[in-house]
Amino acid sequence: MSRITIHIEHYSRGLIMGVILLLSLINQVALAQQLTAQEVEAKVDNLLKEMTLEEKLLYIGGYNDFYIRPIPRLGIPAIRMADGPIGVRNAGKSTQYPACIALAASWNDELARAYGESLGRDSRARGVHILLAPGMNIYRNPLCGRNFEYTGEDPVLAARMGYGLITGIQSQGVLATAKHFAANNQDYRRFDSNSVIDERTMHEIYFPAFKSAVQKAKAACVMCAYNLLNGDWCSANKYLNIDILKEMWGFDGVLMSDWGAVHEITAVANNGLDIEMPGGKYLNPDNLAIMVRAGKVKQATIDDKVRRLLRVIVRAGFLTQEQKLDYPLDDPKCAAVALDVAREGIVLLRNENNTLPLNTSNAKKIVVVGPMGGHIAAGGGSSKVEPFHEVNTVDGIKSILGDNGEVKYFPIIGRMVSNEIAKSSVFGHTDDSGEIKPGIKVEYFNGIGLAGEPVLTRIENIINKMSPAAFSVEGITGGEVSVRWTGMITPKTAGEYSLTACCDDGMRVWFDDELIVNEWSDHAAMVVQKQKTLEAGKSYNIKIEYYQKTGDAVAQFGWGMPKNSLSDAVAAAKEADAAVVCVGFGSDSEGEGSDRSFTLPAGQEDLIKAIAAANDRTIVIINAGGNVDMQNWLADVPALLMAWYPGQEGGQALAEIIFGKVNPSGKLPATFEKKWEDNPSYKNYGLTNGHDIEYKEGIFVGYRGFEKQNIEPQFPFGYGLSYTNFKYGKPTVTVERENDLPVISVKFTIENTGEFAGSETAQVYLSWLDARLPQPVKALKGFQKVALQPGESKEVNITLSTEALASFDPEIHNWIIDGKKFEILIGSSSADIRGKAAFTLK
Ligand code: BGC
Numbered sequence: 001m002s003r004i005t006i007h008i009e010h011y012s013r014g015l016i017m018g019v020i021l022l023l024s025l026i027n028q029v030a031l032a033q034q035l036t037a038q039e040v041e042a043k044v045d046n047l048l049k050e051m052t053l054e055e056k057l058l059y060i061g062g063y064n065d066f067y068i069r070p071i072p073r074l075g076i077p078a079i080r081m082a083d084g085p086i087g088v089r090n091a092g093k094s095t096q097y098p099a100c101i102a103l104a105a106s107w108n109d110e111l112a113r114a115y116g117e118s119l120g121r122d123s124r125a126r127g128v129h130i131l132l133a134p135g136m137n138i139y140r141n142p143l144c145g146r147n148f149e150y151t152g153e154d155p156v157l158a159a160r161m162g163y164g165l166i167t168g169i170q171s172q173g174v175l176a177t178a179k180h181f182a183a184n185n186q187d188y189r190r191f192d193s194n195s196v197i198d199e200r201t202m203h204e205i206y207f208p209a210f211k212s213a214v215q216k217a218k219a220a221c222v223m224c225a226y227n228l229l230n231g232d233w234c235s236a237n238k239y240l241n242i243d244i245l246k247e248m249w250g251f252d253g254v255l256m257s258d259w260g261a262v263h264e265i266t267a268v269a270n271n272g273l274d275i276e277m278p279g280g281k282y283l284n285p286d287n288l289a290i291m292v293r294a295g296k297v298k299q300a301t302i303d304d305k306v307r308r309l310l311r312v313i314v315r316a317g318f319l320t321q322e323q324k325l326d327y328p329l330d331d332p333k334c335a336a337v338a339l340d341v342a343r344e345g346i347v348l349l350r351n352e353n354n355t356l357p358l359n360t361s362n363a364k365k366i367v368v369v370g371p372m373g374g375h376i377a378a379g380g381g382s383s384k385v386e387p388f389h390e391v392n393t394v395d396g397i398k399s400i401l402g403d404n405g406e407v408k409y410f411p412i413i414g415r416m417v418s419n420e421i422a423k424s425s426v427f428g429h430t431d432d433s434g435e436i437k438p439g440i441k442v443e444y445f446n447g448i449g450l451a452g453e454p455v456l457t458r459i460e461n462i463i464n465k466m467s468p469a470a471f472s473v474e475g476i477t478g479g480e481v482s483v484r485w486t487g488m489i490t491p492k493t494a495g496e497y498s499l500t501a502c503c504d505d506g507m508r509v510w511f512d513d514e515l516i517v518n519e520w521s522d523h524a525a526m527v528v529q530k531q532k533t534l535e536a537g538k539s540y541n542i543k544i545e546y547y548q549k550t551g552d553a554v555a556q557f558g559w560g561m562p563k564n565s566l567s568d569a570v571a572a573a574k575e576a577d578a579a580v581v582c583v584g585f586g587s588d589s590e591g592e593g594s595d596r597s598f599t600l601p602a603g604q605e606d607l608i609k610a611i612a613a614a615n616d617r618t619i620v621i622i623n624a625g626g627n628v629d630m631q632n633w634l635a636d637v638p639a640l641l642m643a644w645y646p647g648q649e650g651g652q653a654l655a656e657i658i659f660g661k662v663n664p665s666g667k668l669p670a671t672f673e674k675k676w677e678d679n680p681s682y683k684n685y686g687l688t689n690g691h692d693i694e695y696k697e698g699i700f701v702g703y704r705g706f707e708k709q710n711i712e713p714q715f716p717f718g719y720g721l722s723y724t725n726f727k728y729g730k731p732t733v734t735v736e737r738e739n740d741l742p743v744i745s746v747k748f749t750i751e752n753t754g755e756f757a758g759s760e761t762a763q764v765y766l767s768w769l770d771a772r773l774p775q776p777v778k779a780l781k782g783f784q785k786v787a788l789q790p791g792e793s794k795e796v797n798i799t800l801s802t803e804a805l806a807s808f809d810p811e812i813h814n815w816i817i818d819g820k821k822f823e824i825l826i827g828s829s830s831a832d833i834r835g836k837a838a839f840t841l842k
Contacts, residue, residue: 053299100135464556579619
């Protein structure tokens with residue numbers, strides 16, 4: 001793991017890297033011929049003049065779900081979009097990267113850039129012009145279903161990761177989209193909740209990543225959020241879209257709607273949105289021609305939208321550039337980046353008695369237990385990419401041990417198990433003559449209510465439907481469908497059986513009239529498992545009801561004797577040199593469209609406890625987009641790795657860390673609370689008046705809130721263990737002036753005092769000593785990841801711009817420097833401060 005650390009401020013470093021990259025790319029990427037700003041505007045003017053009003057009104061509504069429509073007579077091609085940010089979706093299989101929260105945990109600007117470049121390469125390989133990435137929302141609480149797509153709780157960290165991603169994507173001739181603007185910090189009720197946030201909090205916490213995306217990274221596109229902000233839909237929010245984005249920040253690109261986030265015509269047309277996606281349901285010629293004629297929407301307003309669309313298209317060279325390049329679809333260069341991000345993003349949270357790293361000479365017999373050991377978990381929703389291949393944890397450990405070791409795997413519970421069980425389950429039904437026949441009776445209904453007569457009734461063998469297409473049977477006319485299965489199961493042998501259901505959206509299951517699964521709501525795929533002791537030869541009635549509303553669709557049900565029971569796994573763990581327990585969430589339990597539980601999915605805590613009791617070298621690996629409840633088991637577990645969703649190469653990275661081939665260097669991009677109740681947003685997460693999410697914690701999000709209330713977290717922001725130790729030298733702080741504005745230069749040394757080569761992310765926090773406004777105990781202002789050989793020492797030099805000192809004063813609605821006396825704190829985490837130095841501004 002070698003990296004070159006250049007000691008300069010990150011944006012200028014970004015610039016230098018950009019130049020280097022550009023030079024290296026000249027031969028690879030068919031870069032469009034760069035036009036000057038004037039040439040771009042002139043070309044756009046000419047095109048605008050050629051367009052009829054009808055054409056313009058049509059142009060500001062999307063086309064074919066993921067396109068800006070073509071205008072062949074003017075030589076304007078269809079502009080293709082695809083989802084990100086965890087890979088390029090909507091175009092078949094693609095590289096599945098570690099989740100962006102894992103990237104944030106790497107705290108590595110160069111990796112963010114490389115991740116972005118790879119997303120750009122994958123996009124070019126598929127002819128994608130606009131990538132709907134990155135996600136720039138702040139991690140406000142651990143439950144948010146999309147935390148994994150974002151980059152943590154701190155605005156400085158989020159802005160820097162976003163900067164790397166956006167400049168990386170755009171360096172490949174693909175436009176990036178900063179989403180979802182703004183204040184979409186939970187998925188529970190994301191479609192209709194109203195985020196109520198004061199002005200200072202917006203500017204200091206929820207806006208900075210977007211501001212940097214637009215002003216520094218020059219993102220070509222921004223996507224609005226579904227929710228309302230302070231009473232107005234984000235898609236029609238003048239304050240957000242015109243006053244802030246376009247006027248205050250000077251954004252000259254395209255503001256697109258999220259898919260289906262538009263609910264009105266004039267307010268949307270007049271308040272800054274440039275294109276309605278996925279189509280012009282509201283912004284279309286029929287609706288808008290009348291408005292333009294009546295003077296309710298100015299012609300100039302329409303022209304501005306079209307101008308912006310054409311501007312980004314012309315500027316990127318899409319009129320002349322062949323977007324699809326001959327890159328491999330399964331690109332080894334991108335896979336290598338996915339592996340690097342996993343290696344640096346995985347966080348070692350606990351390592352009692354130096355349990356890790358394991359040594360291949362004395363840890364040869366390994367038992368892997370738990371649902372995520374045999375497959376790579378990923379968050380669900382629009383960012384979910386199906387990879388060409390994956391290396392799961394079992395594969396990773398096997399490849400390191402080779403023929404010298406033995407790996408036994410016991411999945412026990414979860415989605416993988418539900419697939420297996422569903423495929424192999426046998427059902428019966430009673431036919432009209434009263435005879436028991438093979439297969440189960442299935443009734444399909446239009447709509448979600450199982451209402452009226454079924455449109456189709458037939459016998460099917462198994463219950464294993466895994467996509468919306470699986471429900472488009474004869475007679476079903478739309479996406480909304482409901483289904484009833486009626487039949488029976490008859491075990492051949494007596495014993496303990498698992499009944500396993502997996503559903504997205506609602507499902508309820510009756511077992512002999514007992515309601516054993518009751519998940520009758522819209523949600524991402526989730527697995528529910530019930531145990532029953534069954535008699536041989538006896539038939540048990542099964543009735544299942546299911547509905548599918550929108551998005552992904554899954555209905556699986558099966559029954560069987562668990563192939564591997566917990567007692568088998570415990571017995572094997574007792575014999576093993578070490579046990580690895582792979583638990584957490586996945587696309588069936590964490591993802592877009594809903595929030596998740598703080599506790600691990602059913603059965604997983606028991607699994608951890610049972611294995612930890614059987615083997616005192618138990619390593620727990622968690623897959624999740626954020627923190628989970630650890631109180632019931634943490635003390636029993638000697639080693640704990642936070643793997644987030646580590647992407648297609650994740651199992652290799654995990655195995656390399658477990659066996660010390662890679663020294664972990666990830667650090668938490670969010671505070672991990674002991675209890676969900678400790679989170680600063682806990683009391684303000686639910687909806688008041690059934691509608692408002694009041695961000696009453698204000699700027700005190702994440703560690704700012706924990707520190708203000710003096711609540712000790714389980715693991716603080718910025719925390720992560722290494723196999724080596726780092727010693728910090730005393731910091732020196734000097735105040736310099738640039739254009740008469742203060743710039744703070746912070747210098748200190750870091751030395752690797754241990755025996756492993758490793759990387760340390762040094763963090764620089766600011767603390768206010770004579771503030772007038774309420775201020776956090778400290779706030780992150782800079783950081784640098786430094787790679788050090790054993791015994792090596794390096795000087796770290798971090799420059800903080802004036803912006804880093806600024807606070808938003810709500811009285812004057814502008815930025816100020818609050819006070820004169822400050823302190824700089826340098827540390828290995830927000831709770832492990834290694835040095836301080838005060839300074840005073842004149
Ligand atoms: C998501 C966006 C995504 C879009 C298109 C929406 O539901 O919120 O992030 O880009 O769908 O798939």
